[in-house]
Amino acid sequence: MVELEKCLYRCVNCGWEKTLNTGFYAHCPKCKHILVISYEELETKNLKSTLPGIWRYSSFLPEFRVKPSLGEGGTPVRRGKKLEKKLGLAKLFLKDETKNPTGAFTDRGAALITAFSLHNSFQSITSITGGNIAASLATYCAAFGVEFTAIFRAPVDLEKLYMITACGGYVTSDPKNSRGFIVKPSNPFLVEGYKTISFEIHEYSKRLPDVIIAPVGHGSLTYALWKGFEELGEVGLITRKPFLVGVEVGKTRTAEDGATEEKKCSFISSELSVPQPAWRNALKEIVSKGEACLINVSDEEVVEGLRLLAAFEGLLVETASATAVSGLIKALNNGIIRKNQSIMLVVTGSGLKNPRTFIRILEKRFIDTCENELNRPSRISIEILNMLSEGSLHGYKIWKKLYTKGYNITLQAVYYHLKRLEEIGLIRRIVTRPRKTYVITRDGLEFLKNIL
Structure with missing residues (x-):
């Protein structure tokens, strides 16, 4: 391992440097740009050791007291x-x-973040992202006794949120709830x-x-x-x-x-x-x-x-x-x-x-297949036209009405139907604050009249 006295924060913009044993710097104090970790000298040509996980490459990593690993790395x-x-x-x-371990490369970065936190006696870690980084950190924090908070911003990835809460992490949208070591995507240990x-x-x-x-x-x-x-x-x-x-x-x-x-x-x-x-x-x-x-x-x-x-x-x-x-x-x-x-x-x-992404993709392909083969709006599109024939509605309200009628469809798919209906001139969109509403056109009414 490289001793912390020989590990440096280095600014990619102005070249500012500081040794790692002086604490953590989120960005360059001189020009506010991103920092990377550099080493005064990499003395060894021995690439790997017998340590677990990514720590087998310890001769190219900072020397921390604790080397947390859940078996990350070593992927084929x-x-x-x-x-x-x-x-x-x-x-x-x-x-x-x-x-x-969690099905993503971000576990490698989570091992380093957790090691730095434990070395510096941080009791908690906060991730300013709700994606794979947060899911990995939540897993490592649970395994090594560190509290974890994730700051989620839209769009929320529900699967990652479930992983974080299952591991005992705290999820919030308010950055004021950040605690302990704050991890941003620019963190050099990642x-x-x-x-x-x-x-x-x-x-x-x-x-x-x-x-x-x-x-x-x-x-x-x-x-x-x-x-x-x-x-x-x-x-x-x-x-x-x-x-x-x-x-x-x-x-x-x-x-x-x-x-x-x-x-x-x-x-x-x-x-x-x-x-x-x-x-x-x-x-x-x-x-x-x-x-x-x-x-x-x-x-x-x-x-x-x-x-x-x-x-x-x-x-x-x-x-x-x-x-x-x-x-x-x-x-x-x-x-x-x-x-x-x-x-x-x-x-x-x-x-x-x-998996929700695959559901959205398959829904879109199914809709395309139905409409292309029949050369006409699908059954759900016709249901939407019927609703709009009774008055203007916004997308969320249409989705709720479809749900009560027994249609198991995502909100994203509803907006796809609306887009297709608008493209072929059967409905039009009216932009009103705070929502966009949709109304049926004369062509849409004529279409309904002909098929009913």
């Missing part, structure tokens, strides 16, 4: 032969992070945990892949992969780094011409719907070096990625994981990478943690 790398053949690739590998994926890829591979593709939410995973390979190069264990492709869901790039725009929110991937990625400046640095690139994919492309991983590799993954497949296809089509290169996808999380 396997050949994706069927998908490889489907896409006409030379070699495709899958780094399967769904095998972590990156230190995630970088162990790079160590495992090096350890398990006879030859490093040419390209590694990973999802981008806040960007910590992509940066961590780069940092891990950078440190392996510093001690002479590798002579080249894989090219990294980070995949976002939305309209704009995190790093493009030095500017950052807000990303469009995703319908199906709440984990990646991040308006302002915390690690954007760090990503800009490695993109500018030509060692990585960022590409954007649509919700429709993500759904196709989900289908391909399930149908060809038997992997039911979270939507965030599926972006790696979507990004692979787009990078090939855009000439960013080549089919004769060896490529690895980082599969970040299990789909069993987010």
Whole structure:
């Protein structure tokens, strides 16, 4: 392990440094930018030890008194032969992070966060996010006797909320309830945990892949992969780094011409719907070096990625994981990478943690099938038209009325029906505060008259 006196907080913007044994810094005190952990010297070429979990790579991690582990890390790398053949690739590998204790790569970061908290005698941890990071932290806090609070913001991922409350965590939407060690997506110890994926890829591979593709939410995973390979190069264990492709869901790039725009929110991937990625400046640095690139994919492309991983590799993954497949296809089509290169996808999380997304996707496909085959609105759409023929309604009220009539349908699906009916001119939307209401058009009334 690296002694804390030789571990430094370092600002990615101005270069400010401070040793880890002086406490915790959430951001650079000089310029307010993000901090990373750097080491005065990585003296050893021995990559692994006999310690459990990610602590087997202790020679590349800070030395904490307690090394909490639930068996995170050690996830398999396997050949994706069927998908490889489907896409006409030379070699495709899958780094399967769904095998972590909570089914996501974030367990690696949770182990480091918990270690730092216990080392500094924090009695509680608060996560300013309600996604996989919070679910992982809740699990580790429960196992190692630390109180946990999660600050949830919309949209709420119910499956993660259930995991947190089951582990005894406290859930709130009010940041004033934060207690103890505050963990934001910009926390540098998350990156230190995630970088162990790079160590495992090096350890398990006879030859490093040419390209590694990973999802981008806040960007910590992509940066961590780069940092891990950078440190392996510093001690002479590798002579080249894989090219990294980070995949976002939305309209704009995190790093493009030095500017950052807000990303469009995703319908199906709440984990990646991040308006302002915390690690954007760090990503800009490695993109500018030509060692990585960022590409954007649509919700429709993500759904196709989900289908391909399930149908060809038997992997039911979270939507965030599926972006790696979507990004692979787009990078090939855009000439960013080549089919004769060896490529690895980082599969970040299990789909069993987010079944509601699959329900929404299947509902949408069922609606599309019904309407396309019949070339007319579905039974539920006709029911909505009947309701609106009696007066204007907002979406939530329509959903409640459908529910009382015995239709087991999500609110999201109701809005999809409304959108389709509006597109074909049978209803129109009226924007009134605080809600949007819908009214039936003359064409809608005529349609009802003809079918009833």
